[in-house]
Amino acid sequence: STENNILEVRSINKSYGNFSAVNGISFQIPRGEIFTLLGHNGAGKSTLIKMILGLVSPDAGELVIDGCTYEQNLLKIKRKVGYLPERMNFYDNLTAWETLQFYAQIKGLGKERCEEVLEEVGLKEAMHKRVGTYSKGMQQRLGLAQAIIHRPQLLILDEPTTGLDPSGVWWLKKMIRDWNRSGTTVLFSSHNLDDVEELAHRVAILCRGQMVAAGTIRQLQDQYHLKVTLQVEL
Numbered sequence: 001s002t003e004n005n006i007l008e009v010r011s012i013n014k015s016y017g018n019f020s021a022v023n024g025i026s027f028q029i030p031r032g033e034i035f036t037l038l039g040h041n042g043a044g045k046s047t048l049i050k051m052i053l054g055l056v057s058p059d060a061g062e063l064v065i066d067g068c069t070y071e072q073n074l075l076k077i078k079r080k081v082g083y084l085p086e087r088m089n090f091y092d093n094l095t096a097w098e099t100l101q102f103y104a105q106i107k108g109l110g111k112e113r114c115e116e117v118l119e120e121v122g123l124k125e126a127m128h129k130r131v132g133t134y135s136k137g138m139q140q141r142l143g144l145a146q147a148i149i150h151r152p153q154l155l156i157l158d159e160p161t162t163g164l165d166p167s168g169v170w171w172l173k174k175m176i177r178d179w180n181r182s183g184t185t186v187l188f189s190s191h192n193l194d195d196v197e198e199l200a201h202r203v204a205i206l207c208r209g210q211m212v213a214a215g216t217i218r219q220l221q222d223q224y225h226l227k228v229t230l231q232v233e234l
């Protein structure tokens with residue numbers, strides 16, 4: 001039923017000039033699911049995610065998040081959604097602690113929550129070091145900390161495994177699984193099937209702005225020969 005879905009994407013389109021970046025995409029995400037958008041660079045994943053976040057407005061179609069559209073209740077949606085962008089732009093001269101304080105203030109949260117969340121992502125010991133000294137993996141952890149600081153019901157991650165080393169990918173998958181088990185619905189994008197296989201409950205494959213297939217990994221393997229589809233069509 002509609003109430004069971006945290007997200008409903010209904011026939012959304014976005015063009016830049018006469019180039020169609022997202023073309024008639026529809027899907028639903030039930031609460032509690034891990035859902036992946038799979039597609040190579042330029043497939044339209046980031047544009048779709050930015051529309052879901054209300055950062056880019058669709059030319060047509062409708063987005064319903066927890067029963068609400070952005071026109072109806074923007075603030076309610078902002079409270080429910082956490083976002084890790086493809087690239088975070090931190091201030092190199094601030095420490096992780098100072099950086100997170102900034103996000104906490106915007107969201108009306110206190111210092112206790114900052115400390116809690118830095119511990120959760122494994123940055124507590126390094127939290128007074130300047131972010132400019134952080135590795136890519138540590139910056140990613142800080143990005144995740146700001147994404148979950150307000151305990152979102154829907155966590156959206158744009159290509160979270162890109163640029164991470166294998167141990168970073170392993171850690172990220174574990175965190176996604178843990179957050180999901182404690183009730184967070186997760187939507188993430190990837191161009192790497194291996195990142196998705198053991199994690200996602202359902203996958204949508206995007207190709208040139210269109211959704212070419214959607215289902216569980218098993219369904220896609222059976223029906224569409226997923227690996228072949230990915231190699232040939234994408």
Ligand code: ATP
Binds near residue numbers: 021039041
């Ligand atoms: P990536 O992993 O590279 O981000 P993606 O699947 O997320 O790929 P998008 O970033 O959504 O893809 O881009 C889809 C297409 O839309 C690309 O061809 C891109 O060049 C184009 N595009 C995206 N944003 C704009 C913009 N603001 N103006 C013009 N074209 C854009």
